[in-house]
Amino acid sequence: MIDLRSDTVTQPTEAMRLAMSRAEVGDDVYGDDPTVNSLQDMAAEMFGFESALFTASGTQANLLALMAHCERGDEYLCGQQAHNYKFEGGGAAVLGSIQPQPLTNQLDGTIALADIEAAIKPDDIHFARTRLLSLENTIGGKVLPQTYLANAQALAFQRGLKIHLDGARVANAAVAQGIGIADIAGHFD
Template sequence: MASAQSTTAYPAGQSSTPSGHNTASMVDLRSDTVTQPSQAMREAMASAAVGDDVFGDDPTVNRLEETLAEILGKEAAIFLTSGTQSNFAALLAHCARGEEILTGREFHVFGYEARGASVLGGIALTPLPVSADGGLEPADITTAVQPDDPHFPISKLLSLENTVTGRAVPLARQEAAAKAGRDAGLAIHLDGARFFNAAVALGVSPTELAASADSISICLSKGLGAPAGSVLCGPRSLIDKARRWRKMLGGGMRQAGVFAAAGLHALEHHRAGLADDHARAAKLRDALAAMPGLSVDTSPGQTNMVHVALETSEPDRIVQNLASDGLKLLGGARMRLVVHRDLGDADIDRTIDAFKSALSNAA
């Protein structure tokens, strides 16, 4: 385990919970977006060389864009404010009004971005079933592509995702889906909000994992631990179009190098730590799977998320006990625990103990 990751300290002498833990600090398992910039990251931000990025003058933004384009083996890149804005700019750059995007029903682009491409872009979003491993079935893609007929939208883009709710979609599955799309004349976008989690878990290089997509959106503010920002990578002509959309979407920032410096720091210093998050998530997953009253998804390919269902008569009481034992959680009887760089071994142990205690108190 990398020692760079922090563990939460529990100051002595404060009130303790039913399982004897201190509630002064919480174990925040809601998302990897809760990560705080480290001191070294803050220093990199403070000393960043900056300029007006709308004029293309910010050397740190330019360096971040060049760095990620190179890591992914793409021609160009653009820094955007968020994953949603990055996906949105990509979809708008790929498609025109009256065209159609095929994507997964449970993917973020379809389910959690308010259907922005349809609402603001006049682009149809058509959802396909997502398989248990997070992939789309090539046959579903081929069948969904519309014939050239004025009754239908013009199928234009296949939007994939990796990881999918914490599952690293195997390289061959991603490639097979992309090939089905390409064979039908579609361009390919990849929502890689947690792309590096996928690459690390699959043991493939970022270039290899990126090769089947034309455009890829990467989030810096999830497991990588930067405070904000996403980068869209792809062919220069597409990135030029996305730059115009970014301006229209109000995402043209000025001295954005302060944020880009955090992203560069994360790429350089935090990528390796994703493997530690996965190892800690695996430890938590295994421990919870062994507890009666919990149904835990132990299927292969998982990265930093643990999916747990409470199968007890009083799930609300257990959720309450977990909260009073210092866990910050999202969801009720079904929850997703997200492990990230601000959680150390002690936090995982504390989480396991809290579940043990909550379950035994409810029994």
């Protein structure tokens, strides 16, 4: 049985271990690792982006994305149940000096658009500047509908926010909806 609770508990099969031991390798610092380069190219194509970056974990990927979209002292909006808020050791706050603003996840996993709108801070030096909306798909085993993602993206863009996808289980969301990963990722920066 494959354990899909987290990227940190899944164990490789013997065939995976064999493939890893036989993989062509090079110096990734100089961009000379053909296996990593191939993986990044494949991921970029699957997600519909011009490039991708291999990270060692979903936690690292989320932290890099949050820090790329926010500056020190900024804030990001996310669900109360979001991994990058609840389970990732406070990395955004500790390492990025980024303030999370958790909002209530509805029973279907979404965050009410009215709640998102109400949480965006005014342009005032007394507040952390709201810079980013972070959504997770799937969240708590629930798939966020494409119409919701389109509406959340429109709201974020209208308010000058970037939008981040914690996509550790995005392949599950794509399969459940019978669509490509790029169809989901297209709603995110």
